[in-house]
Amino acid sequence: xxxxxxxxxxxxxxxxxxxxxxxxxxxxxxxxxxxxxxxxxxxxxxxxxxxxxxxxxxxxxxxxxxxxxxxxxxxxxxxxxxxxxxxxxxxxxxxxxxxxxxxxxxxxxxxxxxxxxxxxxxxxxxxxxxxxxxxxxxxxxxxxxxxxxxxxxxxxxxxxxxxxxxxxxxxxxxxxxxxxxxxxxxxxxxxxxxxxxxxxxxxxxxxxxxxxxxxxxxxxxxxxxxxxxxxxxxxxxxxxxxxxxxxxxxxxxxxxxxxxxxxxxxxxxxxxxxxxxxxxxxxxxxxxxxxxxxxxxxxxxxxxxxxxxxxxxxxxxx
Amino acid sequence: xxxxxxxxxxxxxxxxxxxxxxxxxxxxxxxxxxxxxxxxxxxxxxxxxxxxxxxxxxxxxxxxxxxxxxxxxxxxxxxxxxxxxxxxxxxxxxxxxxxxxxxxxxxxxxxxxxxxxxxxxxxxxxxxxxxxxxxxxxxxxxxxxxxxxxxxxxxxxxxxxxxxxxxxxxxxxxxxxxxxxxxxxxxxxxxxxxxxxxxxxxxxxxxxxxxxxxxxxxxxxxxxx
Ligand code: HEM
Numbered sequence: 001x002x003x004x005x006x007x008x009x010x011x012x013x014x015x016x017x018x019x020x021x022x023x024x025x026x027x028x029x030x031x032x033x034x035x036x037x038x039x040x041x042x043x044x045x046x047x048x049x050x051x052x053x054x055x056x057x058x059x060x061x062x063x064x065x066x067x068x069x070x071x072x073x074x075x076x077x078x079x080x081x082x083x084x085x086x087x088x089x090x091x092x093x094x095x096x097x098x099x100x101x102x103x104x105x106x107x108x109x110x111x112x113x114x115x116x117x118x119x120x121x122x123x124x125x126x127x128x129x130x131x132x133x134x135x136x137x138x139x140x141x142x143x144x145x146x147x148x149x150x151x152x153x154x155x156x157x158x159x160x161x162x163x164x165x166x167x168x169x170x171x172x173x174x175x176x177x178x179x180x181x182x183x184x185x186x187x188x189x190x191x192x193x194x195x196x197x198x199x200x201x202x203x204x205x206x207x208x209x210x211x212x213x214x215x216x217x218x219x220x221x222x223x224x225x226x227x228x229x230x231x232x233x234x235x236x237x238x239x240x241x242x243x244x245x246x247x248x249x250x251x252x253x254x255x256x257x258x259x260x261x262x263x264x265x266x267x268x269x270x271x272x273x274x275x276x277x278x279x280x281x282x283x284x285x286x287x288x289x290x291x292x293x294x295x296x297x298x299x300x301x302x303x304x305x306x307x308x309x310x311x312x313x314x315x316x317x318x
Numbered sequence: 319x320x321x322x323x324x325x326x327x328x329x330x331x332x333x334x335x336x337x338x339x340x341x342x343x344x345x346x347x348x349x350x351x352x353x354x355x356x357x358x359x360x361x362x363x364x365x366x367x368x369x370x371x372x373x374x375x376x377x378x379x380x381x382x383x384x385x386x387x388x389x390x391x392x393x394x395x396x397x398x399x400x401x402x403x404x405x406x407x408x409x410x411x412x413x414x415x416x417x418x419x420x421x422x423x424x425x426x427x428x429x430x431x432x433x434x435x436x437x438x439x440x441x442x443x444x445x446x447x448x449x450x451x452x453x454x455x456x457x458x459x460x461x462x463x464x465x466x467x468x469x470x471x472x473x474x475x476x477x478x479x480x481x482x483x484x485x486x487x488x489x490x491x492x493x494x495x496x497x498x499x500x501x502x503x504x505x506x507x508x509x510x511x512x513x514x515x516x517x518x519x520x521x522x523x524x525x526x527x528x529x530x531x532x533x534x535x536x537x538x539x540x541x542x543x
Contacts, residue, residue, distance in 0.1 A: 076352035084485035087351070137484055139353060185485070275481050277428030280421050282414065284352055291416040 052146060052212045058127035058205065065130050068141035070211045072284045077218050078135070079237065080186060081170075081177040093218035095176035096238065101222045107167070107243035110158035117222055121208065123156060124148035128212075129205055131228035133235075134267045134299045140281040145226050146209030151200040154244070159196070163244035166199040168192045168225055171238040186252045192225065192236040193249035193263065197308055203228055203301060206239070229301040231265045262318040266309070267299035271318050330391060334398040337365045338405075355414050362406035363435075367479065367493055369399035370442070370472050374500040381507060393449055396468070400446035403439050431481030434474045441471035469504075472497045 079089035101117040126146055134140040154166070170190040174180040180188040198204060207226045208215060215221035220237030227234050233253055243249075253261035260274050269279045280292035298305050309317075341361055344350050350357040376392040379385070415422045426432050445465055448454075454461045476497050479490040 072352040078485070080485060084487075139356070272428040275429065275431055277425045279424045279428060280415075282353065282355060286355075288355060288413045289416050291418045292414065292421065294421070 052126070052128075052209070055126060055128040055146060055212070058129040058147075058149070058202075065132065065142045067130060067144045067211070068283070068285045073141055073143055073210065074216050074219065076139075076141075076284060078137075078233070079218055081173075081180050081188065081190065082218075083178065084185070090218040092176075092178065093216075096171070096217045096221070097173060097176065098217065098222045098238075101240075103223065103239065104241040105153075105157050105243075106241070107245050108160040108163035109244050110160060112157070117208075120153065124152055126208070129207075129226070129228075131203075131226060132299050132301075133226075133228065133232055134281055134295065136231040136233060136261070136265070136273065136278075138276065138278070138281055139284060140293065140295075141284045143210055144212070145205060145207040146212065147205040147207035147226065149202055150204045150206050150225065151202065153206065153242075154199060157244075159244050162246050164196050165245050165248050166194045166196065167241075167243040167245050167249035168194075168236045168239050169241035169243075170236050171240045186256050189240075190236060190252045191249060192234055193251050194227065194234075195248070195308075196244075198227070198305075201305060201308065203304055229267060229298040229305050231267060233261070234265050264309075264314075264317050266314065266318075267295060268297055268314055268318070269295040270297070271315055327390065327394070330394055334369070334394070334401075337361075337402070355409075359406065359409040359414055362402050362409055363479075366399050366402035366406050366442075367472075367475050369395050369402060370468070370475060371493065371496050371500070373399055374468065374472055374497065378500060378503045378507075381503075396442075396449060397446060400442045403442050407435075407439060429482075431478050434478035434481065438471045438474040438478060441467050441474070445471070469497075469501055472500075 075090055076086055077089060078086060079093050082092035082095075083089045102114050103117060103120060104114045106112040126148055128144050128146055130142060130144045132140060133143050150166075168191065170192075172180060172189040174188075177188075179185060194204070205226050207220070207224050208222060210216075210219060215224065220235075223239050224237045225235050225239060234251075248263055251261075251263060253265075254263055267278075272278055278295055281295050283290075283293050286293075296302070341358065345354070345358065348354070373392055373395040376388050376395065380388045411417060411422060415425070426436070445468060448457065448461065448464060457464070476490065476494045479493060483490060
């Protein structure tokens with residue numbers, strides 16, 4: 001296969017020096033991470049060396065939200081490729097190899113190809129997006145992601161008229177991912193999907209960092225999807241392939257338990273998971289005796305996204 | 319309740335408090351991870367289930383080892399299962415849900431796995447209420463019948479564990495197998511006793527009549543039958 005390099009990507013029209021610098025910094029950061037193996041140190045040792053202190057805020061990123069302490073976010077994450085519990089996931093994820101990361105973009109697009117992450121990032125304007133994140137397990141947090149709208153990347157590869165859905169595939173590294181090695185539980189690699197209009201929505205981003213630093217491995221380094229109005233498992237980590245397709249992709253959780261995890265998986269307190277309520281959530285960082293937060297429809301982003309689902313029965317399309 | 323204070327008994331009483339002490343230390347040193355409320359709540363549930371299994375294991379151990387006088391331990395561990403279940407429920411109501419009753423209501427109604435927890439708790443609660451020697455004496459035969467429901471409590475607790483599962487099958491599976499084996503053991507013993515009774519009954523009768531004919535049977539045996 002042909003690996004497209006810098007030359008194939010037209011020089012960006014963006015000239016804003018601040019943005020340019022930011023981009024240079026993140027590329028350096030990611031390269032440095034790849035070369036020196038940043039993140040191999042214990043999970044709690046933050047990769048604070050690389051920071052983007054004053055990134056511009058992205059669209060729809062509510063300024064009122066207070067981010068959850070970074071340490072909690074780094075230590076409370078599901079990563080079933082590594083382990084079925086959060087402690088082991090965060091520990092074992094440090095073995096992930098993120099060097100010279102490429103993203104294959106294919107399907108119904110004009111510009112298919114395999115792109116180096118650094119080249120993709122050269123094209124994009126990084127911004128900070130402070131989003132609520134609600135896990136289907138009933139807990140939530142607020143994360144300041146560093147990333148860019150997925151729509152910017154999709155526009156760049158030029159979707160064709162047959163592109164009705166987007167299929168995302170995560171990395172396959174059975175050597176370091178024990179559950180992939182053992183074919184445990186889900187079909188690996190992990191697959192997620194969005195409808196085209198969801199993918200093009202300005203709230204939908206691809207993230208490369210959080211808290212002003214590059215993404216920790218357990219949080220989806222080097223590139224992950226973030227869809228803030230859907231349950232967390234839709235926000236696939238360590239993406240290696242993005243395909244634009246005609247039919248809804250069979251996503252991993254939907255395939256594993258179709259009656260429990262639908263394709264849409266929009267946050268919705270009125271639609272309980274078959275085994276547990278989704279009416280409330282425990283916010284990470286809140287103290288004992290603090291009431292749980294009432295879960296909001298579309299995780300509080302209804303104003304921006306409700307129109308995508310105007311005539312749909314959300315109970316049926318859960 | 320009168321406890322004969324002996325060494326093992328004291329050890330068991332103190333031992334049953336160690337998980338609580340350990341949990342308190344972890345709370346004090348902020349050792350419960352990124353979601354301490356959940357960790358605390360779930361650990362109490364785990365200990366309740368462990369004591370429940372221990373309680374069920376007493377009778378089989380007694381049968382296999384011919385060690386008498388274990389009924390006291392069965393009661394003690396049963397009370398600890400109740401104790402940790404109570405803390406588990408209190409953690410849920412007070413620490414996690416901060417006594418916001420309408421949210422608790424919705425949560426319980428919409429979470430089938432909790433229904434089984436509630437069933438298990440109601441049973442354990444009733445058994446704890448009637449666990450004293452005094453109650454045992456007063457209730458006579460129905461006490462035994464009631465206290466057999468501990469098996470139902472254990473099964474409900476295992477279902478409760480299984481049904482909230484998000485990933486790790488290994489642990490609930492371990493408890494499911496434990497409870498299953500303990501139940502099978504009891505059923506086997508019950509079947510064996512029944513067969514033995516059936517098989518032995520005619521023989522016993524014949525021995526008695528024979529003995530009677532020969533007037534060799536002491537009064538006491540007659541009285542027993
Ligand atoms: C004898 C009674 C009970 C026992 C033995 C028991 C045991 C357990 C166990 C073993 C767990 C799982 C722990 C783990 O994941 O490691 C658990 C979780 C839980 N229990 Fe119970 N439980 C009982 C009663 C109840 C009751 C009455 C309620 C609620 C009113 C309750 C609510 C919960 C909740 C909310 C969870 C956490 C589920 C999750 O989100 O993962 N339990 N319990």
